[in-house]
Amino acid sequence: MKMGINTxxxxxLLELVVVVAVIAILAASLLPVLSRTKAKAQKxxxxxxxxxxxxxxxxxxxxxxxxxxxxxDSPPAxxxxxxxxxxxxxxxxxxxxxxxxxxxxxxxxxxxGYEKGWVSQSLNQQARFYYSSYGxxxxxxxxxxxxxxxxxxxxxxKLNSINEPGKTVLVTEFAALLPYSWHEPARVSHxxxxxxxxxxxxxxxxxxxxFWDATKTKGVExxxxxxxxxxxxxxxxx
Numbered sequence: 001m002k003m004g005i006n007t008x009x010x011x012x013l014l015e016l017v018v019v020v021a022v023i024a025i026l027a028a029s030l031l032p033v034l035s036r037t038k039a040k041a042q043k044x045x046x047x048x049x050x051x052x053x054x055x056x057x058x059x060x061x062x063x064x065x066x067x068x069x070x071x072x073d074s075p076p077a078x079x080x081x082x083x084x085x086x087x088x089x090x091x092x093x094x095x096x097x098x099x100x101x102x103x104x105x106x107x108x109x110x111x112x113g114y115e116k117g118w119v120s121q122s123l124n125q126q127a128r129f130y131y132s133s134y135g136x137x138x139x140x141x142x143x144x145x146x147x148x149x150x151x152x153x154x155x156x157x158k159l160n161s162i163n164e165p166g167k168t169v170l171v172t173e174f175a176a177l178l179p180y181s182w183h184e185p186a187r188v189s190h191x192x193x194x195x196x197x198x199x200x201x202x203x204x205x206x207x208x209x210x211f212w213d214a215t216k217t218k219g220v221e222x223x224x225x226x227x228x229x230x231x232x233x234x235x236x237x238x
Contacts, residue, residue: 024132042107043183045195046173047205049102051133054199055172056089057082061159068170071141071155076128078155079135079177097131105197107172107182112189114218122237123174130167135177136236137169140221150154152236154201162237165201169233172198179210179222190214190221200235208233 052121061068069085082105087093092100104124121170124133126208140153154168162168175182176196184195199205211227213220226234 007030007084014193027051040075042105043207046105046183047105047207049105050134050171050173050197050199051203051205052090052102053086054203054205055135055203056205057170057197059089060085065168066159068107068154068157068159069087069136069138071149071153073141078138078141078153079174080130081134082136082138083130083132098127100131101238103130103134105182108133108173108175109182111174111177112180113150114189117148117186117189127173130134134171135174138170139235152225152226152238153236154235154237157237159201162201164234166204167232167234168237169235170199172196176208176210176221177221179212183207183208200233201237206232 001116058069069082072081083097083100087095087100089101092102097103102120108122108124110120112119113119122132122133123129134151136155138153139151140149140155140157142148143150154162154170170178173182173196175194178190179194179196180186180189180191181194181196181199186194190212192210192214194210194212195207196210197205198208209231210222210233211231212222213225216224223235226236
């Protein structure tokens with residue numbers, strides 16, 4: 001009696017290459033969708049953080065004769081030192097600053113350095129940024145000779161002195177100060193219409209289109225000047 005032999009046919013090399021190519025195409029088509037989904041989840045978390053921080057700054061002002069946090073001497077402290085004043089207002093007294101998730105935007109995964117370019121590190125993990133992704137609108141620190149406030153900002157200003165609280169920035173993602181965007185990243189450092197999350201003096205939070213004047217020289221950033229008409233924010237309280 002003849003014994004039957006079952007022959008199992010395997011993949012040929014060509015078939016394996018075709019399967020791998022199909023998987024690669026599917027993965028490539030899904031990655032943008034997954035990235036957009038992730039970005040959509042990160043932005044609301046960041047907006048909620050800024051809403052809470054903005055409220056804390058308002059509470060601080062209520063306890064400080066209606067005045068916002070005072071100006072520090074220079075960047076980045078002029079934008080980030082306020083976090084030390086906010087801890088008791090947001091229930092973080094005793095919390096190590098690097099563990100204060102309220103001050104960490106989940107989209108903060110890179111930053112731009114003038115010398116280094118694109119750096120794949122979070123600002124909220126760095127001591128020199130006070131472990132914060134968010135900057136207070138404190139650009140009006142004293143600078144130069146004669147020593148005067150040279151740029152717009154609201155540090156030390158009275159709440160009732162702000163003329164347009166619905167347009168005046170209170171606290172913002174640090175990326176907006178340059179500007180670039182964590183939520184819609186592009187591999188360039190400063191660019192017009194980058195979009196960032198901002199909290200305003202009147203309490204609302206918005207995803208804002210930023211203005212960048214490409215004629216400005218190196219070292220001039222978005223917080224140095226108010227935007228032209230058509231933009232929904234300004235740095236000055238006047």
